[in-house]
Amino acid sequence: MGNEAASAAAPEIIVTEGVEKWFGDFQALDDVTMSVKEHEIVVVLGPSGSGKSTFIRCLNRLEEHDAGRIVIDGIELNDDVRNLNAIRSEVGMVFQQFNLFPHLSVLNNITLGPRKVRRQPKREAEEQAMQLLERVGIPEQAEKFPAQLSGGQQQRVAIARSLAMQPKIMLFDEPTSALDPEMIKEVLDVMQELAESGMTMVVVTHEMGFARGVADRVMFFDEGALVEQGTPNHFFDNPREERTKLFLSQIL
Amino acid sequence: MTTMTGGLPPPAPTPLFFRRGFRNLLAQGVYVGVTALVIFYVVQALGGREYGFGFLNQPAAFDVGNQWLINVDGTTNTRFTMYLVGIWATARVVMVTLLLSTVLGVAVGVARLSPNWLLSKMAMLFVEIFRNMPLFVQIVLWYAIVLFGLPQIQNALDLGDTFFLSNRGIAVPWPEPDGGLYGGPEWLTAVWAAAVAAAAVAAWFVRRRRQELERETGQPHYPNRWGIRLFAGGALVSFLALGLPLTIDVPVLSGTDYAEGLTLRPEFTALTLGLTIYTASFIAEIVRASIQALPKGQTEAANAIGLSGYQRLTLVILPQALRQMIPSVTNQYLNASKNSSLAYGVSYADLFFVANIIQNKIGHAVEVFALIIVTYMLMSLAISVVMNFLNSRLTLTRV
Ligand SMILES: Nc1ncnc2c1ncn2[C@@H]1O[C@H](COP(=O)(O)OP(=O)(O)OP(=O)(O)O)[C@@H](O)[C@H]1O
Ligand SMILES: [Mg+2]
Numbered sequence: 001m002g003n004e005a006a007s008a009a010a011p012e013i014i015v016t017e018g019v020e021k022w023f024g025d026f027q028a029l030d031d032v033t034m035s036v037k038e039h040e041i042v043v044v045l046g047p048s049g050s051g052k053s054t055f056i057r058c059l060n061r062l063e064e065h066d067a068g069r070i071v072i073d074g075i076e077l078n079d080d081v082r083n084l085n086a087i088r089s090e091v092g093m094v095f096q097q098f099n100l101f102p103h104l105s106v107l108n109n110i111t112l113g114p115r116k117v118r119r120q121p122k123r124e125a126e127e128q129a130m131q132l133l134e135r136v137g138i139p140e141q142a143e144k145f146p147a148q149l150s151g152g153q154q155q156r157v158a159i160a161r162s163l164a165m166q167p168k169i170m171l172f173d174e175p176t177s178a179l180d181p182e183m184i185k186e187v188l189d190v191m192q193e194l195a196e197s198g199m200t201m202v203v204v205t206h207e208m209g210f211a212r213g214v215a216d217r218v219m220f221f222d223e224g225a226l227v228e229q230g231t232p233n234h235f236f237d238n239p240r241e242e243r244t245k246l247f248l249s250q251i252l
Numbered sequence: 253m254t255t256m257t258g259g260l261p262p263p264a265p266t267p268l269f270f271r272r273g274f275r276n277l278l279a280q281g282v283y284v285g286v287t288a289l290v291i292f293y294v295v296q297a298l299g300g301r302e303y304g305f306g307f308l309n310q311p312a313a314f315d316v317g318n319q320w321l322i323n324v325d326g327t328t329n330t331r332f333t334m335y336l337v338g339i340w341a342t343a344r345v346v347m348v349t350l351l352l353s354t355v356l357g358v359a360v361g362v363a364r365l366s367p368n369w370l371l372s373k374m375a376m377l378f379v380e381i382f383r384n385m386p387l388f389v390q391i392v393l394w395y396a397i398v399l400f401g402l403p404q405i406q407n408a409l410d411l412g413d414t415f416f417l418s419n420r421g422i423a424v425p426w427p428e429p430d431g432g433l434y435g436g437p438e439w440l441t442a443v444w445a446a447a448v449a450a451a452a453v454a455a456w457f458v459r460r461r462r463q464e465l466e467r468e469t470g471q472p473h474y475p476n477r478w479g480i481r482l483f484a485g486g487a488l489v490s491f492l493a494l495g496l497p498l499t500i501d502v503p504v505l506s507g508t509d510y511a512e513g514l515t516l517r518p519e520f521t522a523l524t525l526g527l528t529i530y531t532a533s534f535i536a537e538i539v540r541a542s543i544q545a546l547p548k549g550q551t552e553a554a555n556a557i558g559l560s561g562y563q564r565l566t567l568v569i570l571p572q573a574l575r576q577m578i579p580s581v582t583n584q585y586l587n588a589s590k591n592s593s594l595a596y597g598v599s600y601a602d603l604f605f606v607a608n609i610i611q612n613k614i615g616h617a618v619e620v621f622a623l624i625i626v627t628y629m630l631m632s633l634a635i636s637v638v639m640n641f642l643n644s645r646l647t648l649t650r651v
Contacts, residue, residue, distance in 0.1 A: 062552055088558035095556075099549035103571045112567065113557035123472045158553075165557055 010037040018068035030224040043211040046221035060091040092162030096174040098154045100146035132160035152183030172203040308332040316601040338606030349527040357535025382533040391526035398518040423503035426514035432495030440497035451486025455479040519600035531588040542576035582639040
């Protein structure tokens, strides 16, 4: 795998082997085998309907895969409920539609998981939440409700909410696709800072600037299969596969 | 305008009948005419008689069974007092029904969406059976089941000497005022109740004060913890200090009836059961619909931060769904409260039943029905006011 030398020694934290996913007769994932090393930033590209969302949703078991294996930090994803609980606190996820809880204030959105799942004392959870809001650049919005925030602010709260569970891995499913252009940057900046802090990230995005500038590796999906992967330079400048070339010619 | 359309021919005049102004006038004219006719007819029909509510202040001369926590005797009391007894009978059926049907309805509605096949099918069966059978039939059916299905009092089902089931009703333990250990007067119970209320008020103030402190200083002041401590402590200390001024009366069998405790008579039981289950089946559908109306992302986000199924339901899904539900549930509450008048079918002495006794004995149908109508309207108004308050409180936090 064409990884950068820096991360070559790091252990593999996500491993998938021959993963398949079927929706009825429709095969959404076809024999996906890959691995991600600790602290690695992987960007997932591919045309609409190629299975990008389905794949990363399998990584925290929002979708159950039908065949193959997925192992996250040594935890096998299967129907063992103990593993499910372990995986949910290990992997954070940020959605295209933010999915903040509209009936809770920003602060409570962030502290809900730590308090109810990790049984953190309220005070401690709120202090941590304020630090996270500081980190995503909106500490002054703590007492507001999601509907009172702009899209970019909401997505940053959603990132803080995920980080509050202190995950080792963060999944992003098109985090900027529902945002107005002027808000995209503020979210990408937060993600870049997160990447630099050493988080392991798998990001589905159409932001080619982010893929080129931040990613260690780019994966290209088409029709449910992992068609090609490589460093951004290699991927954008010297793609091997015809399908990759076609895709790049359409978006660049 | 005319200058702009100079090139156009003059507009054709609209015939009178097609003009909107004329149409409106016509509709209003018809409405006023019909109303006037109805009023004229009613005045004609009711005219030439004496009206007044004086008859309500005369002795009732009839008894009302199935009283609860009160014992009003109908030979010395006035008709109006007996009517109040009827209102109390309606009120307790309605209160119990609204409470239980909400709990049951939410449980069934949630169960219908459960991934557990058996549970969801059972919930569906519950809804489809009880929603599609006439309420009156259900009430009479429950009455028959209680009367003929349960054993005679001599062979009453005895659950641990505390609960009894027979066709004389269901007997349950109930707290009774008591002089306490020092043999004091019975109103010591009232004193204790006042002490509990005082503790509640004090706890509320302390909680608020501590919340403010917390906000000002940023230091933890544990408002909830201290509020609960103060309330529980106050209630307990005053209870002990007054020498336990309350006993739990356990029912016993005596001859052909129960003594002590509280007896839920077959009429009350059948009516409440019928109303509760019928209303719950509708509330279950409302709960299901409002949960399904929530975006799927809410469930996914809750899962992604690791909430358990129960936490997801109680912390994320229900708080949002309940908000959506309030207007529809209010309708069900209003229906249930008015349907309580089906008490007539099982001779449960609710306000409508008592009013009918009065009307049969003394006449005054116009006054009696006016009274009935006004009473039900006031009850509906009370329910609406409470629910509107709830609605405004709940939606307040959303903004
Ligand atoms: N719950 C579902 N039921 C049936 N089909 C589904 C379901 N979820 C996804 N699919 C199908 O699986 C395929 C892959 O979907 P997926 O959402 O993973 O694509 P994607 O690559 O994320 O596309 P996009 O860029 O549009 O988000 C699509 O054809 C989609 O219609
Ligand atoms: Mg997608």
